Amino acid sequence: MELEVMKYLAGALIMGLGAVGAAVGVGILGSKFLEGAARQPELIPMLRTQFFIMMGLVDAVPMIGVGIGFYMIFAI
Amino acid sequence: MAGSNPSTQEYISHHLTNLTYGKLPAGYVRDGGTLESAQWTVAHSAQEAADMGFMAIHLDTMFWSIFLGALFCWSFARAAKAATSGVPAGFQNFVEMVVDFIDDNVKSIFHHKNDLVAPLALTVFVWVFLQNLMDLVPVDWIPELAKIMGIHYMKVVPSTDVNATAGMALGVFMLIIYYSIKQKGVGGFAAELAFQPLPKWALPFNLFLEIVGLIAKPISLALRLFGNMYAGEMVFIIISLLPFYLQWLLSVPWAIFHILIITLQAFIFAILTVVYLAMAYDHH
Numbered sequence: 001m002e003l004e005v006m007k008y009l010a011g012a013l014i015m016g017l018g019a020v021g022a023a024v025g026v027g028i029l030g031s032k033f034l035e036g037a038a039r040q041p042e043l044i045p046m047l048r049t050q051f052f053i054m055m056g057l058v059d060a061v062p063m064i065g066v067g068i069g070f071y072m073i074f075a076i
Numbered sequence: 077m078a079g080s081n082p083s084t085q086e087y088i089s090h091h092l093t094n095l096t097y098g099k100l101p102a103g104y105v106r107d108g109g110t111l112e113s114a115q116w117t118v119a120h121s122a123q124e125a126a127d128m129g130f131m132a133i134h135l136d137t138m139f140w141s142i143f144l145g146a147l148f149c150w151s152f153a154r155a156a157k158a159a160t161s162g163v164p165a166g167f168q169n170f171v172e173m174v175v176d177f178i179d180d181n182v183k184s185i186f187h188h189k190n191d192l193v194a195p196l197a198l199t200v201f202v203w204v205f206l207q208n209l210m211d212l213v214p215v216d217w218i219p220e221l222a223k224i225m226g227i228h229y230m231k232v233v234p235s236t237d238v239n240a241t242a243g244m245a246l247g248v249f250m251l252i253i254y255y256s257i258k259q260k261g262v263g264g265f266a267a268e269l270a271f272q273p274l275p276k277w278a279l280p281f282n283l284f285l286e287i288v289g290l291i292a293k294p295i296s297l298a299l300r301l302f303g304n305m306y307a308g309e310m311v312f313i314i315i316s317l318l319p320f321y322l323q324w325l326l327s328v329p330w331a332i333f334h335i336l337i338i339t340l341q342a343f344i345f346a347i348l349t350v351v352y353l354a355m356a357y358d359h360h
Contacts, residue, residue, distance in 0.1 A: 056340040060300045067307025070314055075088040
């Protein structure tokens with residue numbers, strides 16, 4: 001295959017696979033957060049802080065993937 | 077706007093090149109001439125910056141991060157000096173809110189007596205936040221202004237430079253080791269590294285596992301912040317390549333989403349710093 005084509009494929013794979021993993025992760029995280037909030041509404045402020053910390057940790061990897069994917073598609 | 081257009085690539089790589097000051101070796105071919113002796117100078121191209129090797133410093137990263145740090149110190153000190161016991165207003169209100177927010181979080185994570193950790197967390201949070209905030213300045217404003225002033229490269233966001241984030245993470249790493257040794261002694265720290273998950277007969281395995289875990293802390297801290305900011309900056313640069321009537325349509329939603337990311341990443345950097353220091357204090 002040509003380099004030009006491989007570049008786009010590589011970028012698409014990086015962004016797509018990263019998004020799949022993070023989507024599952026954030027989905028589980030969000031469902032558990034809602035469940036916990038429904039069971040113990042008085043814990044919501046604490047749960048929200050922890051939720052955002054974990055979301056930032058999970059979210060980081062696909063974000064980095066998007067950056068590297070864009071770099072591969074546009075700048076190389 | 078595919079990658080086949082060379083000016084697109086030039087535009088992107090121009091935006092991703094730091095203003096580098098370093099030492100070029102003697103005999104280096106430059107601007108049509110040859111250098112007679114080794115010379116400390118500002119790089120004129122990305123290739124020159126790469127050829128400077130290890131002995132180089134990114135002037136723009138240094139300038140902006142120190143400027144923002146000074147801005148943070150000055151503004152917060154001003155608010156603290158002007159503080160009254162009455163109902164706070166304006167900027168003082170904001171500062172109190174930030175300090176309270178960090179203080180609450182540190183109290184819930186760090187249960188030992190230490191006067192450094194909460195101010196450290198506040199500094200890290202606000203400083204990283206201000207560095208990330210430079211991402212929201214439209215990508216061409218400051219570089220174009222610098223070009224008028226005769227500076228050819230200007231990367232405005234310090235946290236999109238891995239050197240800045242790794243520097244901060246290295247500072248956190250040194251504090252982790254310092255407090256580990258202070259709290260448990262050299263022997264205790266070494267014992268924690270050597271005898272931990274498995275019993276003593278598996279010492280090499282334990283040592284390997286724990287040292288990898290220790291080194292992974294600053295590296296993940298640095299690369300997470302760098303990667304997020306780099307990706308965000310990259311998307312802004314790509315958007316700025318589009319025709320002007322599309323730029324607002326894409327740039328505004330991304331900027332609004334990015335406000336969440338920059339705050340979250342600054343918060344995570346600060347919280348993980350506190351978590352790591354609390355782990356250094358705890359006896360396992």
